[in-house]
Amino acid sequence: MMYPLLLLCGAVLLFVYIREKIKAYSVKALILKSIVSVLFIAVGVYGSWLSAAKGAASLLCPFLVLGLLSGLLGDIWLDLKYVFPEKDEPFTYAGFCVFGVGHILYITGMLLRYYPAGKLMAVIVPILLAVVMSVGNAVLEKPMKLHYGKLKPVVIAYGVLLFGMVLISGSLALAHGWKETPLNLLFIGGIFFAVSDLILSGTYFGVGKARPIDLTLNYITYYTAQFLIASALVFPD
Numbered sequence: 001m002m003y004p005l006l007l008l009c010g011a012v013l014l015f016v017y018i019r020e021k022i023k024a025y026s027v028k029a030l031i032l033k034s035i036v037s038v039l040f041i042a043v044g045v046y047g048s049w050l051s052a053a054k055g056a057a058s059l060l061c062p063f064l065v066l067g068l069l070s071g072l073l074g075d076i077w078l079d080l081k082y083v084f085p086e087k088d089e090p091f092t093y094a095g096f097c098v099f100g101v102g103h104i105l106y107i108t109g110m111l112l113r114y115y116p117a118g119k120l121m122a123v124i125v126p127i128l129l130a131v132v133m134s135v136g137n138a139v140l141e142k143p144m145k146l147h148y149g150k151l152k153p154v155v156i157a158y159g160v161l162l163f164g165m166v167l168i169s170g171s172l173a174l175a176h177g178w179k180e181t182p183l184n185l186l187f188i189g190g191i192f193f194a195v196s197d198l199i200l201s202g203t204y205f206g207v208g209k210a211r212p213i214d215l216t217l218n219y220i221t222y223y224t225a226q227f228l229i230a231s232a233l234v235f236p237d
Contacts, residue, residue: 002046003234007227010039014223021219022212025082033079037072040226044068047233058237060182063109064229070102071226092151092204096158103161106186106229107168113237114183116175126167127160134159146205155201162197166190182232189228196222 017032048061078095081088116122138156141148148155169190173183199218 003043003231006039006043006046010036010043010223010227013039014219018216018219022215025079027083030076030079030083033075034072036223037075037226040223040230041065041068041072043227043230044233047230047235050234051237059112060109060114060237061233063105063112064233067102067105067109068226068230070098070105074099074102093154096151096154100158100161103165106165106190107161110169110172110183110186114172114176114180116172119175122171122175123168126171127164129167130160130163133163144202145207146201148205151205155205162194166194180237181235182237185228185232185235189225189232192221192225192228196225 013032013036017029017036020026020029020032044061044065048065051058051061074095077091077098081091081095084091111123134156137159138148138152141152166187169183169187173180173187176183178184196218199214199221203214203218
């Protein structure tokens with residue numbers, strides 16, 4: 001009962017937050033966003049408690065919960081750049097860094113729990129592909145009508161971690177025959193995360209791409225990603 005209740009509360013508050021954010025960048029919107037983020041952390045904590053209660057707690061739990069906590073911090077810092085526009089740069093850097101740490105935590109938890117012994121290529125190939133995809137994204141900056149400026153190195157580094165999380169979760173899920181529900185949820189959540197960040201790159205680094213529809217799609221895909229990642233701890237490991 002607790003799990004669907006947390007999802008329902010998250011969905012309702014997300015709707016309220018998006019409506020408030022579209023109206024204005026405000027402290028009220030930031031508080032609402034933080035509450036929604038606390039709810040996906042609550043899903044992760046609830047899932048960890050379920051695992052512990054069944055005597056089946058895994059290494060995945062602490063790393064995913066800490067990754068979700070990093071998401072909360074990133075949500076706060078990236079929104080503060082709108083509340084305090086004179087401090088745009090430090091808040092942007094902080095947001096990129098903490099979300100990057102979150103992806104490192106997700107990847108670490110997955111590898112510690114699901115790494116298929118003797119299958120090193122299941123990790124190396126996704127990492128190499130992630131590097132290619134991130135560099136390719138930077139190279140296509142002008143065709144996509146984006147301007148990363150001096151943030152380009154940070155964007156590339158973050159992109160490697162973002163795409164790495166998606167591809168490693170997919171690679172591990174494939175190695176396990178798509179039979180591990182937590183891995184499948186992490187993979188799907190990672191895809192939504194990547195879509196969200198691609199939309200976000202347009203609103204941050206593009207021109208005319210911060211329309212209400214862009215903001216709405218960004219938040220829907222982002223929170224779908226985080227709730228799916230948190231849900232990986234709710235289902236049997």
